[in-house]
Amino acid sequence: MGSSLEHANLAADVLLSADLRGVDSHGVARLSGYVRLWKQGRLNAQPDIKIVHETPSTAVLDGDLGAGLVVAPKAMQIAIEKAKLVGTGWVAVKNSNHYGIAGYHSMLALDEDMIGWSMTNASPLVAPTFSKSKLLGTNPISVAIPADKEPPLVIDMATTPVANGKLEVKQRKGEDIPNGWAQDNEGNPSSDASVLKNGGAMLPLGSDREHGSHKGYCLGGLVDILSAVLPGANYGPWVPPFVPYVPMLDNPVGDGIGHFLGAMRVDAFRPADEFKQHMDNWITTFRNAEPTAAFNQVLVPGDPERKLSKERLKHGINLLPQVIEDLEKLANYFQIKFKKME
Amino acid sequence: MGSSLEHANLAADVLLSADLRGVDSHGVARLSGYVRLWKQGRLNAQPDIKIVHETPSTAVLDGDLGAGLVVAPKAMQIAIEKAKLVGTGWVAVKNSNHYGIAGYHSMLALDEDMIGWSMTNASPLVAPTFSKSKLLGTNPISVAIPADKEPPLVIDMATTPVANGKLEVKQRKGEDIPNGWAQDNEGNPSSDASVLKNGGAMLPLGSDREHGSHKGYCLGGLVDILSAVLPGANYGPWVPPFVPYVPMLDNPVGDGIGHFLGAMRVDAFRPADEFKQHMDNWITTFRNAEPTAAFNQVLVPGDPERKLSKERLKHGINLLPQVIEDLEKLANYFQIKFKKME
Numbered sequence A, B: 001m002g003s004s005l006e007h008a009n010l011a012a013d014v015l016l017s018a019d020l021r022g023v024d025s026h027g028v029a030r031l032s033g034y035v036r037l038w039k040q041g042r043l044n045a046q047p048d049i050k051i052v053h054e055t056p057s058t059a060v061l062d063g064d065l066g067a068g069l070v071v072a073p074k075a076m077q078i079a080i081e082k083a084k085l086v087g088t089g090w091v092a093v094k095n096s097n098h099y100g101i102a103g104y105h106s107m108l109a110l111d112e113d114m115i116g117w118s119m120t121n122a123s124p125l126v127a128p129t130f131s132k133s134k135l136l137g138t139n140p141i142s143v144a145i146p147a148d149k150e151p152p153l154v155i156d157m158a159t160t161p162v163a164n165g166k167l168e169v170k171q172r173k174g175e176d177i178p179n180g181w182a183q184d185n186e187g188n189p190s191s192d193a194s195v196l197k198n199g200g201a202m203l204p205l206g207s208d209r210e211h212g213s214h215k216g217y218c219l220g221g222l223v224d225i226l227s228a229v230l231p232g233a234n235y236g237p238w239v240p241p242f243v244p245y246v247p248m249l250d251n252p253v254g255d256g257i258g259h260f261l262g263a264m265r266v267d268a269f270r271p272a273d274e275f276k277q278h279m280d281n282w283i284t285t286f287r288n289a290e291p292t293a294a295f296n297q298v299l300v301p302g303d304p305e306r307k308l309s310k311e312r313l314k315h316g317i318n319l320l321p322q323v324i325e326d327l328e329k330l331a332n333y334f335q336i337k338f339k340k341m342e
Helices: A005-020 A028-039 A069-088 A101-114 A164-171 A213-229 A272-289 A302-315 A321-331 B003-021 B028-039 B068-084 B104-111 B164-173 B214-227 B273-287 B303-315 B321-333
Strands: A050-057 A058-062 A088-096 A114-120 A141-145 A153-158 A257-265 B049-057 B058-062 B088-096 B114-118 B143-146 B152-157 B257-263
Touching: A005 A028, A005 A069, A005 A101, A005 A302, A028 A321, A028 B068, A058 A069, A069 A088, A069 A101, A069 A114, A069 A257, A088 A213, A088 B088, A101 A114, A101 A141, A101 A153, A101 A257, A153 A272, A153 A302, A153 B214, A164 B088, A213 A257, A213 B152, A213 B273, A272 B214, B003 B028, B003 B068, B003 B104, B003 B303, B028 B152, B028 B321, B058 B068, B068 B088, B068 B104, B068 B114, B068 B257, B088 B214, B104 B114, B104 B152, B104 B257, B143 B164, B152 B273, B214 B257
Parallel strands: A058 A088, B058 B088
Antiparallel strands: A050 A058, A088 A257, A114 A141, A114 A257, A141 A153, B049 B058, B088 B257, B114 B143, B114 B257, B143 B152
16 A cells, blocks of 8 residues: 555554454454555545644644554554653544554553553444434544553443444344443344344444443544544534445534544553552452352453454464465455465 | 622622523522521621632632632633633632532633633532442532624533432422432442431442443542542542531541533634534534434533523423412511512
8 A cells, every 4th residue: 555664563562462452353353444445535645644733742733544553553642742841642543444442552651660651532333312413433442551460441432332343243143232342224223133234233332321331422423523523624514434334424514534533641640660560459459359149250351352362373373264365366456475374 | 698789799690690591590589598608707798809820720719718609700711811821721729609500610711712611529419339338529610612603602511420419309399319319328229309408429420330320420520539639629538518417527638619611722622613614514513413203403512501591581481389489588687679571
């Protein structure tokens, strides 16, 4: 696509880290989607990423329609540099594209003994509470928090009951989805895994009003506002779609999609060692809580992904046949040698 | 109790704003609880609130065991002053007490054209996903975002399906609670509104694993860590209880309970007028989305509380008989003239 080697390596690193952590929907399976956007002229493979506004603790970054995979790490680097100087750094990004897994970017802060924040808006797939229309993406929030002897605590969550990828898996298997994940085009509960393609919508975290779906809607809205209204990207129904079945509105309210990255120096609050030792205590207290009968272990945010990462580093990653096929097609298109592992 | 007039007025303002906004559980109904803490020596009515650590964009505040009702607004004021200088300000607070409604504090930023953040940890009532034990409070998050002609967008939410007050109301009425709000002492789903008093626990937002309760657990954990591990307050099961039926652990890991307040100057990112006009567009777009058949209006965060506020400012606030009785007892105790409105 003409990307610099640096950008290509970085993007590959972000995608592979998703596959390692078990977020397969955001790994190399997405590569053909990025190429599709590039072919449509909606992704710039040679972006000139620039700060367009800043204060000591903030910046707005113009991603020049680059891949979020390379724009977001750059934004995080700026946030980290600002945190070094004034305690915290917050960078809102406009004119970007899909940035892969939220957790990759937040985790960049960990080596600096900082708490990393990462969020992004995304294709509108989610209906706010009481709404028929899809106005929000699955808008993820990730926060990475360093510990001492324990591995870091890493939150990386869509603001919906499940990520869209879970619906796609159910659809591929021809299975129903549980109530509380999605609604049909009239706003009624639906167990049809392909309901999104038929005018339905995903539901916010909380699923229904009685169980707090308005709170999931609040969180998705917050991510949208910080990621897009703040820097001047597209928000709500105007977010440019990644998935082909969401139509693109032709009256944009901003530039591209938006992200919001942050870094907080731990020792801007208390000595880093002290904080990290208490994080160890927090983590072991929660992990050692008495589990309910159905489960043998209380988990701490980041545990499942770390476990899977270890397994996959050892045994490799099993890609779905259609993903391998997709990659082979891409290799042919770009005239790159393609080697299948058996 | 010996509070300064300034502190007494401020605390009254915070409590009344909860009653006005319909968060009755956090209004004057709480007053007897604060007095109980003061009688136990756990609340200092004449606190010397001090900054104990700071950088240009951060501070840690020691609340000197004061009421959160007065400590948190002070913290927010510091956050606002820092934001004026370097774009954002973030203040973590230790050695405090229950701070009333989260939204009061975040909304202090609005007049300055800033986005206000407010969170606090609280008495452990919530079991993490897969856990029998109560390790988290209902740990609320509030974010207040200014708009132009539209009223501000105000998120103010517990990180549980419902606030604890909703269980208390059901209990008073002798009604069952819906599945997904709470579990019994073995971690099984429960519809018993008094389950907390019998060793049960509230559930995180999402209710069960299949509907994303691990995400509600992540959010409650994040609030706990930012509010307490960061400044050096008590966290997890060590948070000093407000409710009498939660036992107090005698090996504290920090000082009092903790809060986390933040202020972000909108024009640290883009011109305030531009931002606020786009917020108007965001708000009207969401409010005018096509509603589902069961509801006639899509709401925007803050709408229900604002509506109720207007009604109550006009017609007054109906207090429950037992709250009036409580207040009368307090008036007698402090030898204050008590006048009942009919």
